[in-house]
Amino acid sequence: MKLINESAWQYLSVKLPMLGAFFMLILIPLLQWLVDYKLIPDQYYAVVTGLVIPALAWLGRKIAQPNLHNVNSFVTVTAGHSNVDPGAINGKFKEAELVTKFRNAVAHYLKEEGIAIKTDGVGSDNHNLNTAIKLIKGSDVAVEFHMNAASNKAAYGIETIALPKDKKLAQDLSKVVAKAFNSKLRGDAGWIDQSQSARGKLGFISNGGLIVELGFISNDAELKTFNEKYWLAARDIADVLIRHVK
Ligand SMILES: [Zn+2]
Incomplete structure (x- = not known):
């Protein structure tokens, strides 16, 4: 058995049934009295007393306690490279600029959903990797965006690099981008x-x-698709991250 490292007493689903137990000290003699005087049938006694505690536990579980959930939780989204390191280049398009726009779009959708975020800059700001790495600590999840480049101009596809523990999330992220861009998954189903x-x-x-x-x-075709559809992919990436943290 593994114990959760937090106090269970802060939860209403624990507090209310405990209060209910004291409430029963009054309720039981009252019901007994009603039964004795034939004001209610015998079986009501068992049904009512048996239901009070589970009903309070249900109520406690149902009442939102926003102050207890994800107090300091946030999602980190950062753009690869920086304002001084353009990353890969194709014609007038620079990787650092494209992924900065993508970061902003994902940040937009996360904020819209009320998710707290940290980014490596706003607008066209794209701070360097050291800054981005510092934003990972304490986050529920941290994602950085890049674009691949290869000497073979036909190479294409989507992949997410991650530690084995994040394999499923990595695959989910790649999957929605590949779908939005009508591309393919690279690696192990995108991981x-x-x-x-x-x-x-x-x-x-x-x-x-x-x-x-x-x-x-x-890849000229994939670059064109990115420019046309990055908002779509960003929205779907945000959805995956939202589902992941909720
Ligand atoms: Zn890169």
Whole structure:
């Protein structure tokens, strides 16, 4: 058996049934009196006394206690590279600028849902990796966006690099982007184990984050799709993150 490392007493689902037990000290003699004087049938006694505690537990579970849930929780979304490091380039398009727009779009949808967020800048600001890594600590989930590049201009597809513990989330993130961009999944159904990544160990991932590669900037068709549909993919990424934290 594994115990949860928090006090159970703060929950109404625990408090209310305990109060109910004291309430029974009054209720039981009252019911007994009603039965004795034949004001209610015998069986009501058993039904009512048996239902009070579970009903209070249900009520306690049902009443929202927002102050107890996710007090300090937040989602980190960051853009790869920085204002001084453009990342991969195709014509006039720079990876750092495209993923900054994507970060802003995801941040927009998360905020709309009332999710607290941390980002490596607002607007066209894109702070460097060290800043991004510092934002991971304490987050429920941290995601950084990049675009792939290859000398083979035909290479395409979506992948998310993550630690094995985040495999499912990585696959879910890749899946929605691949669908929005009508692209394909790379790696293990969209997941790349950091140890199998050609880039070696990535600081953002070693510190607990996930890196989503939003297609190949070097592939003209995929770059065009990104520019046309990145809002769609960003909305779906936000949905996956929202489901993950809720
Ligand atoms: Zn990159």
